[in-house]
Amino acid sequence: RKLTGLDIDETDFDTTKGVSTVKSFEDMGLREALLRGAYAYGFEKPSAIQQRALVPLLKGRDVIAQAQSGTGKSSMIALVACQLSDPGSREPQVLVLSPTR
Template identity: 60%
Template sequence: MASGSVVPANRGRRNLTDDEKLQFEATEGIEPVTSFERMGIKDDLLRGIYAYGFEKPSAIQQRAVMPIIQGRDVIAQAQSGTGKTSMISLAVCQMVDTSTREKDRGNLAMSVFNHVSKGAVE
């Protein structure tokens, strides 16, 4: 089980020694991706992430966002406040096709809802 925290920049950043105490169990081949840029996150999402003061993904996000985006089944367990909900939201926003025409955008909200509902149930 992983524990960590998602904290905007300049607000209670954790010490490196705290990170060294974290324990992870991950499928072989799952490596942490330590920056949002290396995850290939869309530019508009990156701007939003940085506008809210986040500098790097939390420990749980580093290990789970990419497999979710790749369509893999993911079980992520971590303490409260570690970034699980934002991990799912980020992955869903990355996967949603925003290039659709204006008349098709009514389906965008339903698409996001369906992705999030599926993730919450599973």
């Protein structure tokens, strides 16, 4: 989905040295089915937090990703969980812990 009110090109970000931005979902190495699903739900391109954190998460790195509400953090975690899961397995593969407000 297109985030409104945020101009990514004119925003400053603190990013760990060595972490690069990946500007498209295709360049992240996601499964074709996940790409189709993301586009079907209206996501056009990764948000700023997704551009920086999704690939390191896929590589198994520990990531602290802080961003405003509505910037795509939860969908990023869902994409990573789906990408790293084996669709043919019937065993639990992902545990998501989320604080309540």
